[in-house]
Amino acid sequence: MSSTLLKKLTREDVEQHNKEGDLWVIVDAKVYDLSRFAKMHPGGASVLHVKSIAGKDATQAFYGLHRQEVLYRPQYAKLQIGVIAGEESIIRPLGHDNSQVPYAEPTWLSPGFSSPFYKDSHKRFQKAMRKFVVEVVYPDAIECEETGKRISQEVVEKLGEMNIIAMRLGPGPHLKGRTLLGGVIKTEEFDHFHELIVHSELARCGTRGYVDGLLAGGVIGLPPVLNFGSPEIQAKIVPDVLAGKKFISLAISEAFAGSDVSGMQTEAYKDGDEWVISGTKKWITNGHFSDYFTVGCRSESGYTVILVPRQDGVSTKPIKTAYSPTAGTAYVTFDNVRVPVAYTLGKEGKGMGVILSNFNHERWFILAMGLTAQRLVVEESLLFLSWVQQRKAFGKPLSSQPVVRAKLASMIARVEACQGWLENITHQMNNMSYAEQSEKIAGSIALLKAYVTRTGRATAEESTQIFGGRAITKTGMGRLIENYHRTSPYDSILGGSEDVLNDLGVRQAIKKMPRDARL
Numbered sequence: 001m002s003s004t005l006l007k008k009l010t011r012e013d014v015e016q017h018n019k020e021g022d023l024w025v026i027v028d029a030k031v032y033d034l035s036r037f038a039k040m041h042p043g044g045a046s047v048l049h050v051k052s053i054a055g056k057d058a059t060q061a062f063y064g065l066h067r068q069e070v071l072y073r074p075q076y077a078k079l080q081i082g083v084i085a086g087e088e089s090i091i092r093p094l095g096h097d098n099s100q101v102p103y104a105e106p107t108w109l110s111p112g113f114s115s116p117f118y119k120d121s122h123k124r125f126q127k128a129m130r131k132f133v134v135e136v137v138y139p140d141a142i143e144c145e146e147t148g149k150r151i152s153q154e155v156v157e158k159l160g161e162m163n164i165i166a167m168r169l170g171p172g173p174h175l176k177g178r179t180l181l182g183g184v185i186k187t188e189e190f191d192h193f194h195e196l197i198v199h200s201e202l203a204r205c206g207t208r209g210y211v212d213g214l215l216a217g218g219v220i221g222l223p224p225v226l227n228f229g230s231p232e233i234q235a236k237i238v239p240d241v242l243a244g245k246k247f248i249s250l251a252i253s254e255a256f257a258g259s260d261v262s263g264m265q266t267e268a269y270k271d272g273d274e275w276v277i278s279g280t281k282k283w284i285t286n287g288h289f290s291d292y293f294t295v296g297c298r299s300e301s302g303y304t305v306i307l308v309p310r311q312d313g314v315s316t317k318p319i320k321t322a323y324s325p326t327a328g329t330a331y332v333t334f335d336n337v338r339v340p341v342a343y344t345l346g347k348e349g350k351g352m353g354v355i356l357s358n359f360n361h362e363r364w365f366i367l368a369m370g371l372t373a374q375r376l377v378v379e380e381s382l383l384f385l386s387w388v389q390q391r392k393a394f395g396k397p398l399s400s401q402p403v404v405r406a407k408l409a410s411m412i413a414r415v416e417a418c419q420g421w422l423e424n425i426t427h428q429m430n431n432m433s434y435a436e437q438s439e440k441i442a443g444s445i446a447l448l449k450a451y452v453t454r455t456g457r458a459t460a461e462e463s464t465q466i467f468g469g470r471a472i473t474k475t476g477m478g479r480l481i482e483n484y485h486r487t488s489p490y491d492s493i494l495g496g497s498e499d500v501l502n503d504l505g506v507r508q509a510i511k512k513m514p515r516d517a518r519l
């Protein structure tokens, strides 16, 4: 209900309603009638009937025990019957505008800070993207995360309409002629910083399973088609995938081969002008609802990547992961599946090049999303700490305990340091060809991804200590921390595990050591 239509009440009016069956409270200058709700209140009726709450201003008690989003849920929003005359609400809704909490946003989004990387087009774009995510994606994320259902087709189509599916693949010819985010920027302006904004804003949902369900499979499955597929295959597949009408996933990893992709055993042999493919793939993001699979195979001439449409002989079964089934993570089997040789992506026997060339972008976007999720944890922890300042633990407000402040210091420093490196790498991506990126920054991307995920787990641990028991429940105040603690290890595996990436980064550095350098 708009606040102009709500009754204007005084604090004295509210005080009259202070007993069982006739119970009002004030939260942030808004008046709620809890008379009938009290019996259904998840925190129990008795806590609402105590003298300091019934008929009183319960703002402090409320925000000490609930996330503000509780009040936006339709079933609770309708409990509001009025506002206090002459008073304004002061609690700023979380999520809509850029956060004012220190370190909650990268500095370029904080008032008074400047950046060499972001221009006006990035600012306009970020604003529009945040609005889109808050209004369209976030409600679906919360719902799917709870129900385990895959992303709703309505949201997928809106993502397609706004060309967000296409933008997640980065700048390139696939954006030609498309109107980006309703025309907020010109197509030729779109660069990797705009793309970084797309990934980061989506990651702000704080729902890791859904974020993968948000067609992450296509972000890694479609580039080999775009970069190595024939024009005929591209014409057949790309428009539908970018419009959200069809789904694609990358099917490389196997129970036999994870980060060491060279161990894969799925086989393809030629029979006339067809490939016959047999084998299994594991941990395939979005695989359960994909129409196409970009499949890494062993063939007579070496590794070959082949596009496989869903058909008889292809079966997918969901894998029970620690995060929500909304990601559609699947075990995929190919049983003598036949596809035309024309569906080969890149040259026969040169599949390893196709697979490796895809990795840099994959690792870059995973680390960008992981870093945003980590930043959200910093924001939540700071917000929580300002709340627990009210409360005393062992005789002192929690924030006055140096051990708690030390945890936050490490959390903040890690996020900001990683952001600086990420923006540097992104700037290089804007100024290098894809081949140059593989040659020059594959090592840095690998090292930064490993560093972001390792520090992410430290942040998960520290924030869990700050939130205490609330960090281990899937609902309520620590909801986001619980999700992050449970799911942050994912990023340390997807796209290459930490040990493998660290090793890759250092091996690349050693390979490039100048011959004439000496101590």
Ligand code: HEM
Binding pocket: 025, 027, 032, 034, 041, 042, 043, 044, 047, 048, 053, 058, 061, 062, 065, 066, 067, 070, 071, 076, 079, 475, 476, 477
């Ligand atoms: C507009 C009024 C209120 C609504 C709609 C509401 C709703 C809820 C909901 C949905 C929960 C479940 C946890 C969550 O999702 O966050 C909850 C828990 C709780 N509520 Fe309320 N509540 C209201 C007012 C209050 C007030 C004024 C108090 C004051 C003492 C209170 C005390 C509690 C407690 C102690 C819990 C359990 C918290 C926990 O498990 O950590 N609630 N409430």
